[in-house]
Amino acid sequence: MKNHLPVGLSHLFHRCSVGAIVRGSHCLLTIKDIREWTNRDNSPAGRIINHVDRVRSALGIEQVLREPPQAQELDNGQIDGVCIPAVRFPRWTQCPECGLLHYDPWRKQASEKPRCQEQNPKICTKKPLLEQVSRVLVHPDGHLADVPWHSLAHENGAGQQQRQCRRDIEQPYLRFIDRGGQKQVRCSRCNAMNSILHAKRMAYANLWCQPWIKQPPDKPTKVPAEILEINDTRIHSPVTCDALVIPPESRIRKGTVLDRLYARTSIQQQIQDAKTPLARKTSIRQAARELQCSDQEIKQAIEEVEKGYPLYGKHFTKSLLLEDEYDALSKIIPNMEDDEDFVTRHHTESWQALTSELTKDSQLHTIVSAIDHLVSVNRLKAIRVYEGFQRKVASSRKVDEESDYPVIPPDIIGKSDWLPALKLYGEGIFFNFREDLLTQWEQQPALQNRSKDFLRRFAASGLTFASEINVTPRFLFLHTIAHLLIRQLEIEAGYPAASLCERLYCSEGKMSGILIYVAVPDIAGSLGGLTELAQPRRFLKLLSNVFDHAQWCSLDPVCSEHEGQGANLLNRAACHGCALIPETACLYGNVLLDRIFIKGDEVSGISPFLDYVS
Numbered sequence: 001m002k003n004h005l006p007v008g009l010s011h012l013f014h015r016c017s018v019g020a021i022v023r024g025s026h027c028l029l030t031i032k033d034i035r036e037w038t039n040r041d042n043s044p045a046g047r048i049i050n051h052v053d054r055v056r057s058a059l060g061i062e063q064v065l066r067e068p069p070q071a072q073e074l075d076n077g078q079i080d081g082v083c084i085p086a087v088r089f090p091r092w093t094q095c096p097e098c099g100l101l102h103y104d105p106w107r108k109q110a111s112e113k114p115r116c117q118e119q120n121p122k123i124c125t126k127k128p129l130l131e132q133v134s135r136v137l138v139h140p141d142g143h144l145a146d147v148p149w150h151s152l153a154h155e156n157g158a159g160q161q162q163r164q165c166r167r168d169i170e171q172p173y174l175r176f177i178d179r180g181g182q183k184q185v186r187c188s189r190c191n192a193m194n195s196i197l198h199a200k201r202m203a204y205a206n207l208w209c210q211p212w213i214k215q216p217p218d219k220p221t222k223v224p225a226e227i228l229e230i231n232d233t234r235i236h237s238p239v240t241c242d243a244l245v246i247p248p249e250s251r252i253r254k255g256t257v258l259d260r261l262y263a264r265t266s267i268q269q270q271i272q273d274a275k276t277p278l279a280r281k282t283s284i285r286q287a288a289r290e291l292q293c294s295d296q297e298i299k300q301a302i303e304e305v306e307k308g309y310p311l312y313g314k315h316f317t318k319s320l321l322l323e324d325e326y327d328a329l330s331k332i333i334p335n336m337e338d339d340e341d342f343v344t345r346h347h348t349e350s351w352q353a354l355t356s357e358l359t360k361d362s363q364l365h366t367i368v369s370a371i372d373h374l375v376s377v378n379r380l381k382a383i384r385v386y387e388g389f390q391r392k393v394a395s396s397r398k399v400d401e402e403s404d405y406p407v408i409p410p411d412i413i414g415k416s417d418w419l420p421a422l423k424l425y426g427e428g429i430f431f432n433f434r435e436d437l438l439t440q441w442e443q444q445p446a447l448q449n450r451s452k453d454f455l456r457r458f459a460a461s462g463l464t465f466a467s468e469i470n471v472t473p474r475f476l477f478l479h480t481i482a483h484l485l486i487r488q489l490e491i492e493a494g495y496p497a498a499s500l501c502e503r504l505y506c507s508e509g510k511m512s513g514i515l516i517y518v519a520v521p522d523i524a525g526s527l528g529g530l531t532e533l534a535q536p537r538r539f540l541k542l543l544s545n546v547f548d549h550a551q552w553c554s555l556d557p558v559c560s561e562h563e564g565q566g567a568n569l570l571n572r573a574a575c576h577g578c579a580l581i582p583e584t585a586c587l588y589g590n591v592l593l594d595r596i597f598i599k600g601d602e603v604s605g606i607s608p609f610l611d612y613v614s
Contacts, residue, residue: 004071004079004493005022005039006073007084008521009070009522012068012084013238013240013386013420013422013591014326014584018386018389018410019032019210019408020091020236021236022390026232026585027088027112027132027599028089028090029086029088029089030087030089030103030211031143032086032214032421033210033410033412034410036418037085037420039083040386042603044066045082046067046068046069046418047385048066049065049260049421050259051249051252052245052323052383054243055245055321057386058243058314058317058320063418063419064097064415064418065383065418065419066214066418067080068422069081069382070082070559070604071083074491077393080251080381086357087212089100089144090132090135090136090230091148091211093102093105093131093211094131094176094327095116095128095131097116097124097126098118098124098214099175099177100124101176102114102116102117103244105117114129114353115128115129116128118172118180121444122599133147135147136228136230137227138225138228138235139207139226139391140223142389142406143152144210145154145210146208148256149174149185152196152551154190155194155312174186174188175188179193181430183196183197184196196227199318200226201226206308209412210495213412215253216245224291225393226393231470234391234392235391236391237389237391237392238386238575239388239389240466240508242466242501243321243382243383244385244503245341245380246325247333247342250340250381251337251341257293257298257301261301262305264291268302268305270286271287284298284299284302294321296328312364318468319468319507322511323509323511323566326505328344329375329430329505329513332344340379341359341379341380341499342379342380345375346373346375347374347410347535347539348374348375351371351374351536354368354540355369363547364544367540367544367610367613370613371431371434372433372434373430374430374431374432374537375431376427376429376531377428377429377515377530378427378531380425380427381423382423382519383421383422384421384422384428385419385420385421386420386421387407387419387466388409389408390405390406390611391408424520425520426516427518427528427530427531428515429514429515429517429531429534430514431514431543432512434512435509437613438477439509441607441612442472444606445605446601446604447473447597447606448473450597451476451597454476454592455471457569460568461568463570463591465589466594470507470508472508474508475504475506475507476593476597477597478506478514479515480503480550480574480579480595480597481546481598482504482516483593484550484579485543486516486581486585487549487578487579487581488542488549489533489542490542492541492542492545497582498582500516500518500585501517501585502514502516503517503587504516518530547598547599547610549578550578550595550598551599554576559577560573566590567590567591569587571592571593571594572593572594574593579595583595583614597609
C-alpha cells in the first residue's frame with residue numbers, strides 16, 4: 001500500500017523540494033528528481049507556464065517552465081492526479097530499546113510499521129516499533145546516502161578496516177550502544193566497535209549519488225563525505241529565484257486567438273513545418289477549426305508570434321529585470337484594467353499633500369519629504385523558479401579548495417528541458433526614497449568605511465544569493481528598513497512576518513525602492529490588507545514607527561555597539577530583538593543588516609539619514 005503525504009505548493013520549493021528529507025506520517029522520505037514527475041506515458045506531468053519569456057530571458061533559463069504536478073484525495077480515498085514521488089530514507093532503522101540496526105525492514109515485514117527482530121527476549125523485551133536512524137552521509141558536491149554502518153564499525157582511528165567481518169544486510173548484527181556518554185556502533189559478530197562522534201567523515205567511495213539513484217557519483221574527489229543529523233540545515237539548501245510579471249506580459253488578454261496560439265506550441269510547429277503553400281493553408285485551416293476562429297485571425301496571430309510576441313526580440317538580464325520592475329512600480333501605467341496581472345494605484349500626490357498638514361520641523365514632516373513615490377500594488381503575479389539545491393557541508397572542504405558549492409539541478413543530471421516553477425498571486429506596498437537625499441547621505445566617509453567592513457566580510461564568507469547585490473551604504477540602509485517594516489506590519493497589521501516578502505531595488509544613482517508584498521500559489525492572492533495600509537496616513541504611521549524602532553533595541557547598548565554578529569558576522573546593530581525576521585521573508589539570509597545606517601552614530605561620526613532631509 002502506498003502512502004501519500006499532503007504538501008502545500010509553497011513548500012515544494014523549500015523544505016519539500018528535490019533532494020530534501022521530509023518527515024511523513026510514518027517515516028522519513030526524500031523527494032525524487034523531476035525526471036520522475038511524469039504522467040503514465042512518461043511525459044512531464046506539470047502544466048506549461050506561458051507568457052514568462054521575459055523572466056526566462058532575464059534569469060538565463062532556456063528550459064520551459066512548468067507547474068509541479070498536483071493531486072488530491074477523493075472522498076473514497078483514491079488519489080486523483082499525479083503525485084510527486086518520494087523514497088524512504090534513511091533505509092537503516094534502529095530499535096529504541098536495544099539499539100539493534102535493521103536495513104530496509106519494510107522488505108521483510110508487510111506492515112508499514114516494522115518491529116524489532118531481536119531473537120533474545122532478555123535483550124529486547126517489548127519488540128518496539130523501529131525508528132529510522134537520525135544520521136546520513138552528505139557530500140558538498142550534492143550527494144546523499146545512508147551511513148555505511150558496517151564500514152564505520154570496523155574502521156580504526158586512521159579510517160582503515162581493522163577486521164575483515166563480512167557485510168550482511170539480511171540479518172541484523174550491528175547495534176548502537178552508549179559507552180561512557182558516547183554513542184558507538186558495535187558489530188555483535190566480531191565485537192568491532194567505533195565511536196560515531198570520532199568518525200564524522202567517511203571516504204567518498206561509500207556514497208551513492210542520491211538515495212533513489214543506486215550508482216556512485218561520476219566525478220571522483222578526495223574530499224570526504226560527512227555524517228550529519230537529518231535535521232541539520234546544511235543537508236539541503238534550495239536555490240530559487242523570483243521575478244514579477246509586468247507589462248507587456250502582465251497585460252496579455254487571456255483567451256484571445258493570439259494568446260491561445262502562443263500557448264499551443266504544437267499548432268505553431270505544425271504551421272511552421274508546412275513545406276508548401278497548400279500545406280500551410282491546410283495547417284492554418286486546421287488550427288482555425290481547433291481554436292474556433294477564422295483563418296484570417298490565425299494568420300494575424302502567426303505574424304505576431306513570428307515577430308517575437310510578446311517581447312518582440314528584446315533580451316533581458318537580471319539587472320534589467322529589476323530596472324524594468326522599478327519603472328513599472330514607480331511610473332503610472334496608462335489604460336490599466338483591473339483584471340491584469342499587474343495593477344498599481346499611485347498615492348504619491350496624496351502623500352505629498354500631507355506636508356501641508358504637518359509641522360515643518362516634526363519627524364512626520366521629514367519622513368513625508370524623504371519619500372519620492374508611494375504606490376499600492378493592488379494585484380501582482382510573481383514567478384518562482386526552482387533551480388536546484390546545494391548541500392553546504394562546509395567542514396568537509398579544505399581551506400585551499402573551491403569554496404563554492406555546486407547547485408544540483410532539479411533533474412540531477414542537468415539535461416531536462418523544463419524546470420519547476422510556481423505562479424504566485426498577491427498584493428503589496430512599494431515606496432522609494434528621494435535620490436538626491438540618498439546620494440548626499442551615502443557620501444559620509446564614516447559611513448563608507450563601515451560599509452567596506454561589511455563588503456570585506458561578505459566577500460570572505462563566500463555567500464551567494466539568487467538576487468545580485470552590491471554591498472553599499474544604500475543597500476544596507478534599504479535592507480534594514482525593509483526588515484523593520486516587516487516587523488512593524490506584524491505588530492500593527494496582524495500579518496505574520498513569515499507570510500511577507502521583501503524585494504529591494506538598489507543601484508547607485510538609479511534605484512532606491514522597497515516592495516513588501518504577500519504572494520501565494522492561489523489566484524485569490526490576498527484580501528487587500530496590504531493595499532489598505534498603503535493609504536498615506538496609515539503608511540505614515542507605519543514608517544514613523546519604523547524609524548522610531550531603529551533608534552532603540554531591547555538589547556541595547558550591546559546590539560548597537562556590536563562589532564559583528566549573526567552568520568559570518570555579517571550583521572552589526574541587528575539582532576532578534578530588532579531587525580531579524582523569518583528566513584522565508586528575507587532574500588539575503590538575514591544578514592547585511594545594521595540600524596546604524598538609519599539612526600546614525602555620534603561616536604563614529606555617522607549622521608542619521610533623516611538629518612539630510614530639508
